[in-house]
Amino acid sequence: MDSVKSQWIKIIAAGLLEAAGEKGLTLENIEDKIVVERPPRSEMGDLAFPMFPFAKDFRMAPPAIAALAAQALGTPSEGEVKTAGPYLNVFLNRTSVTRELLNEVEKAGDAYGASDMLKGQKVMVEFSCPNTNKPLHLGHLRNDAIGESISRILKAAGADVKKVNLINNRGVHICKSMLAYQKFGEGKTPESTGIKGDHLVGDFYVKFNQWSKEDSTAEEQAQEMLRQWEKGDPQINELWETMNRWTIDGIRETYEKTGISFDTYYYESDTYLSGRDEVLKGLEQGVFYKDEDGSIRLDLSDIGMDTKVMLRSDGTSVYMTQDLGTAIARHKDFPFDRLIYVVGAEQEYHFKVLFHALKKLGYSWADMLYHLSYGMVNLPEGKMKSREGTVVDADDLLADLTKMAKDEIIAKEREEAVGDADETAGKIALAALHYFLLQVSPYKDMIFNPRESLSFNGNTGPYLQYMSARINSMLEKYQERKEEFAGAELDYSLLNSEAEWELIKLISAYPSQVRQAASELNPSIVAAHLYDTAKAFSRFYHDCPILGSGDKNLTRSRVALSEAVLQILKNGFELVNIPFLSKM
RNA sequence: GCGUCCUUAGCUCAGCUGGAUAGAGCAUCGGCCUUCUAAGCCGAGGGUCAGAGGUUCGAAUCCUCUAGGACGUACCA
Numbered sequence: 026m027d028s029v030k031s032q033w034i035k036i037i038a039a040g041l042l043e044a045a046g047e048k049g050l051t052l053e054n055i056e057d058k059i060v061v062e063r064p065p066r067s068e069m070g071d072l073a074f075p076m077f078p079f080a081k082d083f084r085m086a087p088p089a090i091a092a093l094a095a096q097a098l099g100t101p102s103e104g105e106v107k108t109a110g111p112y113l114n115v116f117l118n119r120t121s122v123t124r125e126l127l128n129e130v131e132k133a134g135d136a137y138g139a140s141d142m143l144k145g146q147k148v149m150v151e152f153s154c155p156n157t158n159k160p161l162h163l164g165h166l167r168n169d170a171i172g173e174s175i176s177r178i179l180k181a182a183g184a185d186v187k188k189v190n191l192i193n194n195r196g197v198h199i200c201k202s203m204l205a206y207q208k209f210g211e212g213k214t215p216e217s218t219g220i221k222g223d224h225l226v227g228d229f230y231v232k233f234n235q236w237s238k239e240d241s242t243a244e245e246q247a248q249e250m251l252r253q254w255e256k257g258d259p260q261i262n263e264l265w266e267t268m269n270r271w272t273i274d275g276i277r278e279t280y281e282k283t284g285i286s287f288d289t290y291y292y293e294s295d296t297y298l299s300g301r302d303e304v305l306k307g308l309e310q311g312v313f314y315k316d317e318d319g320s321i322r323l324d325l326s327d328i329g330m331d332t333k334v335m336l337r338s339d340g341t342s343v344y345m346t347q348d349l350g351t352a353i354a355r356h357k358d359f360p361f362d363r364l365i366y367v368v369g370a371e372q373e374y375h376f377k378v379l380f381h382a383l384k385k386l387g388y389s390w391a392d393m394l395y396h397l398s399y400g401m402v403n404l405p406e407g408k409m410k411s412r413e414g415t416v417v418d419a420d421d422l423l424a425d426l427t428k429m430a431k432d433e434i435i436a437k438e439r440e441e442a443v444g445d446a447d448e449t450a451g452k453i454a455l456a457a458l459h460y461f462l463l464q465v466s467p468y469k470d471m472i473f474n475p476r477e478s479l480s481f482n483g484n485t486g487p488y489l490q491y492m493s494a495r496i497n498s499m500l501e502k503y504q505e506r507k508e509e510f511a512g513a514e515l516d517y518s519l520l521n522s523e524a525e526w527e528l529i530k531l532i533s534a535y536p537s538q539v540r541q542a543a544s545e546l547n548p549s550i551v552a553a554h555l556y557d558t559a560k561a562f563s564r565f566y567h568d569c570p571i572l573g574s575g576d577k578n579l580t581r582s583r584v585a586l587s588e589a590v591l592q593i594l595k596n597g598f599e600l601v602n603i604p605f606l607s608k609m
Numbered sequence: 610g611c612g613u614c615c616u617u618a619g620c621u622c623a624g625c626u627g628g629a630u631a632g633a634g635c636a637u638c639g640g641c642c643u644u645c646u647a648a649g650c651c652g653a654g655g656g657u658c659a660g661a662g663g664u665u666c667g668a669a670u671c672c673u674c675u676a677g678g679a680c681g682u683a684c685c686a
Contacts, residue, residue, distance in 0.1 A: 060628085062628075062629095064629075065629055065630075066629090066630090069629080073628095073629085075628055075629085077628070077666070077667075080666070086666090087666080109629075110629075111628090111629085111666095112628090112629070154686095156686070193686065196685075196686065197685070197686090198685070198686065248684095316684095318684080319684090320684055322684095329612090330612090330682085331682075333683095334683080334684050336684085337684045338684060339684080341684085343683090343684065343685080343686090344685075344686050347686095369680090370613085370614070370679090370680065370681085371679095371680055371681065372681085372686080373612095373613065373614090373680080373681070374612090374613090374680095374681055374682065375681095375686085398613095398614090400614090400615085400679090400680095401679080401680080403679090405620095408679095430648095433648070437646085437647095437648075439646080439648095442646085453648090464621095464622070464623085464634095465621090465622065465623090466622090466623085468614080468615095469614090469615070469622090470614090470615070470679065470680090471621085471622085472620090472621065472622095473621095474620085474621075477620075477621075477635065477636090478621070478635095480634090480635070480648095481648050482634085482635085482648055482649090483633085483634040483635060483648090484621095484622085484623095484633060484634040484635085485634080485648085487648055488634095488648065488649090490648085491646080491648050491649075492648095492649090494646075494648095495645080495646055495649085498645075498646070499645050499646090502645065503645090538625095541625070545625085549622095549623080550625085553623065553624095553633090556623095556633080556634090557633090560633085563649065563650070564650070564651090566645080566649090566650090567649075567650045567651085568650085570644075570645070571645060572645050573644065573645065608646090609646075609648075
């Protein structure tokens with residue numbers, strides 16, 4: 026459809042030029058001025074060209090320009106041009122557009138929608154970045170969903186994408202769960218308790234917070250532990266390694282369940298030292314300064330901000346120190362053209378400072394860093410608060426969703442048909458979750474209502490899966506009954522209903538939607554387009570019998586259309602991490 | 610205080626670089642299963658696009674102000 030659009034821009038331009046010529050006017054850069062739109066209702070045409078931008082050139086009212094241009098255009102072979110007030114509306118030659126499009130989709134297959142828009146670009150995407158003191162919660166799931174999805178979308182746009190994680194495995198917060206374990210742990214392990222490692226460690230983190238309310242020295246003890254640890258205390262180190270492994274193993278299990286993966290894991294425990302060296306180097310160079318209190322700081326007055334600690338007065342490193350080291354290590358490993366940090370909006374200040382610090386340290390690639398600042402997930406009652414126990418745990422949520430999906434399968438008596446009901450339920454849960462998280466623009470805060478938000482009806486992931494499963498089943502039946510339709514011929518002119526034409530237009534728009542999602546780093550564009558497509562198919566499927574159309578050629582042609590729709594759904598599912606189900 | 614962002618139907622959200630009558634889903638009400646999966650389809654009601662100015666032929670969209678909200682402004686991450 027892109028080629029159709031540019032073709033029509035040329036046609037309209039020619040018409041306008043001719044009309045202008047008749048009036049003795051000359052127009053410049055006419056093609057750049059032409060705006061292509063979609064008419065608000067399909068019966069008004071397929072493409073719309075508003076004439077407002079030419080009012081000044083013509084010194085005429087837009088409707089009059091439209092009339093003149095339409096007259097000049099006459100009846101081009103590519104379609105029909107009609108005026109509608111100030112608009113020129115184009116009705117495309119449906120048969121030829123359909124033929125071309127369905128052939129293109131079939132040829133491209135899984136690659137339909139892919140482009141070379143970002144060809145040659147190396148893009149690193151950082152996301153997830155869990156702390157090793159507690160399990161993942163709903164906020165992480167949104168981060169993971171966005172990070173994984175934009176990685177896939179950028180890849181589809183031709184970029185060389187490297188997905189990276191950063192394990193926040195050091196810092197005072199880690200010491201807190203360790204300290205609580207030392208005090209109250211009684212040697213418990215994931216094996217001895219049967220509790221998933223990340224949850225077990227998280228329980229001790231909660232315990233620390235309870236204990237610190239009773240014992241005012243708790244915070245100081247945690248700080249002391251951090252100092253001992255950075256000095257290399259072997260006992261602390263051993264405990265750290267053990268508890269870290271528990272957490273990371275647990276978190277990796279959650280990644281596997283949700284279809285998230287990384288090309289490279291970075292660990293703050295590996296990068297904080299190089300970050301510290303970097304800070305000391307920067308101190309020598311005069312980029313940083315030593316404050317009266319002994320801490321090493323960056324003066325940000327040149328960008329209208331205060332100062333920021335780069336290294337604590339006791340010599341231990343902060344978040345910033347580690348992120349400096351990590352960024353530098355990453356650019357060495359993978360000289361990116363762009364590094365996208367998928368991190369919550371609450372850390373905007375941090376990244377502003379980080380990027381600024383790297384620039385001042387003389388790293389030219391500091392300009393290629395980008396903070397994809399996404400919004401928070403809130404509950405109807407407000408913020409999720411771990412202290413009040415209102416945090417929605419990732420594993421619990423997945424388990425609940427899977428249970429709901431399984432109950433639904435049983436209620437609909439689809440266990441047999443579906444094959445492995447548990448596996449299917451798990452995939453439905455993922456679809457519900459990922460679609461819910463990705464249908465919203467990343468940068469906006471969103472509200473998660475556990476009771477209502479994850480329904481399986483309406484504008485949801487399972488609805489998409491359902492439509493694709495139905496198409497798949499129908500196509501399988503077609504294959505089984507192949508002899509019945511032997512000798513059938515594809516006749517695109519038979520696909521002449523409005524429902525079919527709507528589908529054609531949606532299929533043709535898919536690649537541009539993917540490109541837009543890539544340039545805006547916004548998966549919700551893909552999600553919305555998938556919904557529109559599924560919805561349009563649903564209407565078509567309801568109105569237009571396929572296998573029972575009564576006309577072999579019509580059946581064959583509608584099958585071809587359905588195949589293309591299924592291809593778009595499958596390709597799009599891949600981009601937003603929704604599993605395709607052949608049966609549901 | 611300062612900075613950044615948000616405010617569209619009862620609720621949750623779309624609405625692309627300004628363009629024709631602002632759209633979905635949920636919820637409410639009413640239809641549709643001897644025919645390809647009813648996790649579906651069709652229809653109805655529901656809007657001063659927070660408010661006020663401005664720019665423009667034209668504003669939910671751009672600018673300014675006001676109100677409400679979120680986040681940040683840590684030797685937490």
